[in-house]
Amino acid sequence: MERIERIHALHRILTAARYPVTVQRLQGELECSRATVYRDLAYLRDYLMAPVIGNGEAGFRYDPDEANRFELPGLWLSSQELHSLLAAQQLLMRSGGGVLSNALAPLQHR
Structure with a gap:
């Protein structure tokens, strides 16, 4: 671990x-x-x-x-950063996927 x-x-x-x-x-x-x-x-x-x-x-x-x-620190993204990641994922999906497409898939539902 x-x-x-x-x-x-x-x-x-x-x-x-x-x-x-x-x-x-x-x-x-x-x-x-x-x-x-x-x-x-x-x-x-x-x-x-x-x-x-x-x-x-x-x-x-x-x-x-x-x-x-108390909470553990997390990954906080602004709406612009999140939008940029989702746009990048859309481009990756159109070009046949990639490393990030699986990692970013859960964000699409939010």
């Missing part, structure tokens, strides 16, 4: 947890080493400003007072 996938999985686990989640459980669910769990938790807390609280003995969770306000 790549780092970004682990970060998203870790976010889902901590968001759904009502009680602190142990490092052992995180290791099992994320299929990674103990050190990787700690690195990913530090990345969430220090770089993404996630409200991670806890320690290795008791487990980790999101601060209940802050958890509802």
